[in-house]
Amino acid sequence: xxxxxLKSSRLLHWRxxxxxxxxxxxxxxxxxxxxxxVLGLGMHVSRSFLLITALKSNANVAGSLLSGDHGPDHxxxxxxxxxxxxxxxxxxxxxxxxxxxxxxxxxxxSTGTGTRPPSQGTLLSxxxxxxxxxLLHTYLDSQGDIKPITHESASTGVVAxxxxxxxxxxxxxxxxMQAKNLKINASxxxxxxxxxxxxxxxxxxxxxxxxxxxxxAVTSRPLIRRFGTLADAADxxxxxxxSVLVHDPGGDEIGRLTRRLNHMAxxxxxxxxxxxxxxxxxxxxxxxxxxxxxxxxxxxxxxxxISGAKALLLQGKEGALPRLERAxxxxxxxxxxxxxxxxxxxxxxxxxxxxxxALREQIEQWEELTGIDAVYQVQGxxxxxxxxxxxxxxxxxxxxxNVARHSEARTVRIQLILEPDRTTLEIADNGRGCxxxxxxxxxxxxxxxxxxxxxFGGEVRYQSKPEQGFVVTATVPGxxxxxxxx
Numbered sequence: 459x460x461x462x463x464l465k466s467s468r469l470l471h472w473r474x475x476x477x478x479x480x481x482x483x484x485x486x487x488x489x490x491x492x493x494x495x496v497l498g499l500g501m502h503v504s505r506s507f508l509l510i511t512a513l514k515s516n517a518n519v520a521g522s523l524l525s526g527d528h529g530p531d532h533x534x535x536x537x538x539x540x541x542x543x544x545x546x547x548x549x550x551x552x553x554x555x556x557x558x559x560x561x562x563x564x565x566x567x568s569t570g571t572g573t574r575p576p577s578q579g580t581l582l583s584x585x586x587x588x589x590x591x592x593l594l595h596t597y598l599d600s601q602g603d604i605k606p607i608t609h610e611s612a613s614t615g616v617v618a619x620x621x622x623x624x625x626x627x628x629x630x631x632x633x634x635m636q637a638k639n640l641k642i643n644a645s646x647x648x649x650x651x652x653x654x655x656x657x658x659x660x661x662x663x664x665x666x667x668x669x670x671x672x673x674x675a676v677t678s679r680p681l682i683r684r685f686g687t688l689a690d691a692a693d694x695x696x697x698x699x700x701s702v703l704v705h706d707p708g709g710d711e712i713g714r715l716t717r718r719l720n721h722m723a724x725x726x727x728x729x730x731x732x733x734x735x736x737x738x739x740x741x742x743x744x745x746x747x748x749x750x751x752x753x754x755x756x757x758x759x760x761x762x763x764i765s766g767a768k769a770l771l772l773q774g775k776e777g778a779l780p781r782l783e784r785a786x787x788x789x790x791x792x793x794x795x796x797x798x799x800x801x802x803x804x805x806x807x808x809x810x811x812x813x814x815x816a817l818r819e820q821i822e823q824w825e826e827l828t829g830i831d832a833v834y835q836v837q838g839x840x841x842x843x844x845x846x847x848x849x850x851x852x853x854x855x856x857x858x859x860n861v862a863r864h865s866e867a868r869t870v871r872i873q874l875i876l877e878p879d880r881t882t883l884e885i886a887d888n889g890r891g892c893x894x895x896x897x898x899x900x901x902x903x904x905x906x907x908x909x910x911x912x913x914f915g916g917e918v919r920y921q922s923k924p925e926q927g928f929v930v931t932a933t934v935p936g937x938x939x940x941x942x943x944x
Contacts, residue, residue: 482669482673486663487663494648501642508549512550517620520535521623523538535558547571548643548646552638554637554638555570555573555636556571558622559582563598564582582594594619614638616635616636618637698730704719753796766781794828814876818834820854821854831868833870835873840877849911854883865890866889869888871886886927891924911932
């Protein structure tokens with residue numbers, strides 16, 4: 459059960475479905491992160507408004523404490539100011555002071571964060587930077603209804619001034635805040651984001667994930683069908699059936715790939731037909747050469763012997779019997795050559811056998827037919843491709859046929875050497891030999907033997923001198939070596 463699940467989960471259909479679902483979820487999470495960043499940026503931009511809002515909270519309470527019947531309630535104002543500081547601290551982090559001053563600018567109550575607050579009754583302007591002090595004096599000198607203001611500079615930081623009044627009358631006091639390094643608390647906007655976005659994100663992620671999975675399953679199914687059609691066609695092509703084509707009118711990448719694969723299949727089918735026709739022509743040419751070089755010449759000699767015997771018989775002379783005996787021998791050779799040709803048309807003898815064993819049986823059969831002693835040796839052990847086996851098998855047939863027809867040898871030695879990086883086949887006889895250059899391409903098949911090994915990157919070398927025998931050495935590099943050279 460688990461294996462089936464793991465196998466199905468690796469299918470392209472489910473991989474695309476998972477991809478759509480994950481991309482949808484990640485896209486929403488990215489949107490959520492952007493919303494948090496926008497929220498933080500917005501709070502930073504509007505921090506002056508947030509600061510004034512925090513300082514104005516419960517300002518009417520402070521106004522009532524300032525305008526009591528017995529004067530300002532210092533204890534109550536200090537307690538209110540501490541409450542205000544805690545409210546501001548929830549929103550901002552800063553270094554500075556928070557103070558309440560009267561209309562003359564003297565401190566009524568004060569507190570500080572990271573700095574020492576001014577004493578009660580002292581002029582607050584003496585504790586402030588020049589620019590902030592000037593702003594406070596201007597604010598105190600204002601007549602009529604005054605509004606809360608903030609001012610910010612790189613040198614003094616942020617200065618906030620909020621009027622404190624019990625009624626709509628003129629303000630009885632001013633709430634002053636001088637702060638440096640004023641920043642929005644990260645915990646605040648993260649808390650806001652977590653409070654409002656997190657619960658919604660859980661639901662949205664589930665909905666987005668489900669929608670992405672459904673969308674992925676629906677949109678990937680046509681792609682899977684198209685790839686499945688290509689896979690079925692590839693199976694037919696792997697078995698040599700190139701007539702199967704894929705019909706995909708789509709104009710996307712898969713459609714273009716399908717059309718190119720169809721074109722490739724047509725070209726391969728044409729190439730296979732050409733190769734088959736060429737192979738048939740080559741085989742017919744080789745058979746024609748073999749018939750011309752052996753059986754035709756022997757039949758001509760047979761005709762001459764029979765014609766001579768007939769003439770002697772008609773003339774009543776002696777000597778006809780030796781000619782008839784010679785004709786009989788020639789008929790035996792013709793029969794042997796025909797047997798060899800028929801044997802060459804049966805490559806099935808390689809089937810079900812290891813190549814060295816099939817080659818040994820071929821040599822033993824040739825030895826029995828020709829009466830020439832053959833010594834066969836094998837060195838090493840490694841598998842070789844079937845096409846190379848057939849090429850070496852045919853090469854051995856042609857070489858042994860040349861030995862039987864032309865060499866007048868008494869012994870032939872065949873050596874097969876199977877090495878990791880190369881395969882070597884050597885056929886050497888002790889016959890009369892020849893001049894190699896003068897014989898290549900003149901009816902003894904040397905050129906055709908070389909052509910057999912060309913597809914495998916192999917070569918055939920010939921060594922011979924008159925009366926010193928003839929040596930054929932075929933060498934084919936290993937597959938790994940061929941890949942390196944390529």
